[in-house]
């Protein structure tokens with residue numbers, strides 16, 4: 215069956231993510247979706263077993279979400295939060311605050327997961343600058359972690375997956391340590407930032423790779439080094455599923 219016209223004319227002009235375009239098999243032309251299904255241009259239907267990552271919670275074309283998006287687009291598609299606020303932003307901020315634990319009660323909106331992580335890293339950095347502490351230029355991240363594909367987020371990803379050696383000299387260098395996986399390694403974890411602090415520069419951040427270890431009681435792992443206490447900054451980054459990687463300046 216032949217491809218649609220838009221496929222043949224457009225495909226030579228696209229770079230797909232995580233893909234070697236010289237060796238990639240021709241991508242399938244998708245034309246519409248519903249529920250768990252992706253309908254191809256020739257009418258064949260696929261069951262989306264990986265839920266395209268981002269549709270895992272509600273599937274495609276959920277009527278409530280479609281209706282809400284349509285209504286909002288007609289009323290006010292976008293107004294920047296520059297000297298202005300609006301009801302959807304404030305209502306969502308309040309609802310998210312109510313979901314967050316402890317004293318986490320402010321929300322900063324950004325446009326992607328990578329940018330959200332970068333925002334949290336900048337907030338933690340600025341927290342110390344505002345307190346007059348200079349030299350806190352290092353982050354502590356966990357092996358196996360994934361935080362995005364921008365330069366700063368790659369630098370706190372797993373060194374292999376984040377291609378640290380390939381990008382040496384471009385990526386900022388941080389401390390990437392083993393993720394605590396049981397009581398023993400969790401107990402050892404508080405020493406890691408201590409070691410980091412003994413260097414010429416001091417580490418200011420721990421960043422989580424929680425989705426790699428869903429069986430670990432992450433709350434107890436992180437409790438010791440980053441328990442909320444006076445003088446501690448915490449930022450939770452809401453990801454595309456129920457996981458709250460945490461950036462901490464302690």
Ligand SMILES: Cc1ncc(COP(=O)(O)O)c(C=O)c1O
Nearest residue numbers: 326327328329360361362363453
């Ligand atoms: C934990 C985590 N952080 C960050 C990201 C990056 O998000 P985005 O692709 O929206 O930049 C992802 C994406 O899968 C993620 O799973």
